[in-house]
Amino acid sequence: MxxxxxxxxxxxxxxxxxxxxxxxxxxxxxxxxxxxxxxxxxxxxxxxxxxxxxxxxxxxGEAAVKLAVGGALQNRRSRIEDALVHWRDAIGVPVYFAVYREGEIELVAVADTPYAPAVDEWADFRETGHAHAIGQCLLSQLDERARQDHLDRHPVQAITPYTVRDRRALLERLGSTGRMQPVVERQEYALGTVCAAIPITAGSTAAAIAISLPLHQQERLLPAVDQLRSGIGSLLSSFAFSISI
Missing domain, CATH: 1.10.10.10 (Winged helix-like DNA-binding domain superfamily/Winged helix DNA-binding domain)
Incomplete structure (x- = not known):
């Protein structure tokens, strides 16, 4: 001592x-x-x-305040990770939590297992938001100016044969997506994988919880989304989020 x-x-x-x-x-x-x-x-x-x-x-002083803020953020992240683990085990799929912060897509936490592994980030997640369910879900929550700014910095490009073909097609898709509706994509980011993301209102921050499955198990995707949507509101309320699903 x-x-x-x-x-x-x-x-x-x-x-x-x-x-x-x-x-x-x-x-x-x-x-x-x-x-x-x-x-x-x-x-x-x-x-x-x-x-x-x-x-x-x-x-x-300021240094003590930074310590307190850091501790609060760490505690909040731990609670988010615990929530993801709960739903991973309850549904049997990898679960992801992401936010749109300072103009970029940020994957905050992932819960998976060796038997239900998360999608391999083979292409930078921040730069390929147009191609995966999480990115499309977050972009759908932005206003037009923020969405256009993001696509100016991270242009739409095909990374698999199923990726949305161009910026116009992406914007049409995002425009037709209900503001708080789940977003589903099939093999647009990773071949052999289907994903779905649920939008969450976290104050003024766009956020999303997502799941993924192998293509041969795609019939499980929508039932898993329904199961996640039915119970996630009460669980995430402990994060002091304003949630609309």
């Missing part, structure tokens, strides 16, 4: 118990530290950005 680290952590805990901050003497008392030791550690924590002194009291 490193005593100075333990003492610094006790001071941070003391600061965290006061929403409006607290003076050094009070923090030293609550942390059970001699005042000179507390002063030394408070100066160090302030210098490193973990604390900030305002009007004689110490409050959390």
């Amino acid at each position: 490193i005593g100075s680290v333990q003492r610094a952590l006790r001071l941070l805990e003391a600061v965290g118990s006061h929403a409006a901050g607290a003076p050094a003497k009070q923090l030293a008392r609550e942390a059970g530290l001699p005042l000179p030791t507390a002063y030394h550690l408070l100066r160090t924590l302030t210098h490193e950005g973990y604390l900030r002194r305002e009007k004689g009291v110490f409050v959390f």
